[in-house]
Amino acid sequence: MSLTQLRYFVAVAEEGSVSRAAQKCFVSQPPMSRQLRALEDELEVTLFHREPRGMRLSLEGTRFLEKARTILKLVDDLTPA
């Protein structure tokens, strides 16, 4: 698990779409999709339900989102530069 994966995950959760999240993060969509899949594989949990319109958070995803946000906020506070 990497901080990048956490950032990608939060972005997708907020945007409801990998495409939009990717634009927001200045990366392209396929790498972001792969990282999400890798994160789910590592956690052995389904974070999103894939739907035609985009991605919808699962129950576990919702729980994970809070923790991820907490961590990322702490990490950001680590570099006050």
Added chain:
Amino acid sequence: MSLTQLRYFVAVAEEGSVSRAAQKCFVSQPPMSRQLRALEDELEVTLFHREPRGMRLSLEGTRFLEKARTILKLVDDLTPA
């Protein structure tokens, strides 16, 4: 910044030596030294004072250590698997 760098940093802080920390983390010494340097470069802060006997935490390093530990603990709680 990466979680690996935070883990390396905490290990070195605990061991007082890159060599011992590297053994503990099952990596070799040079990569760990490099990651530490990269972390300091990114933070633009001296985390350790280099001494003949090993590494001694700086004042900023001590502050950073607490935050890093907090983050790593949260990250570990993320994967209860």
Added chain:
DNA sequence: GCGCTCGTAGATCAAATCGGTATTGGTCCC
């Protein structure tokens, strides 16, 4: 039904990152 759009996923390739080995330089102790 036929395009068109929007969205995700897979394949492939190039670039960057990471770790390992070998080596150097410095300090301490005998």
Added chain:
DNA sequence: GGGACCAATACCGATTTGATCTACGAGCGC
């Protein structure tokens, strides 16, 4: 001076990451 210990550098190979191209599926207007 020689050996032990430690960090830093140089270099190389393997892994990972991201970009591009492409395929596939679902909705929408005609």
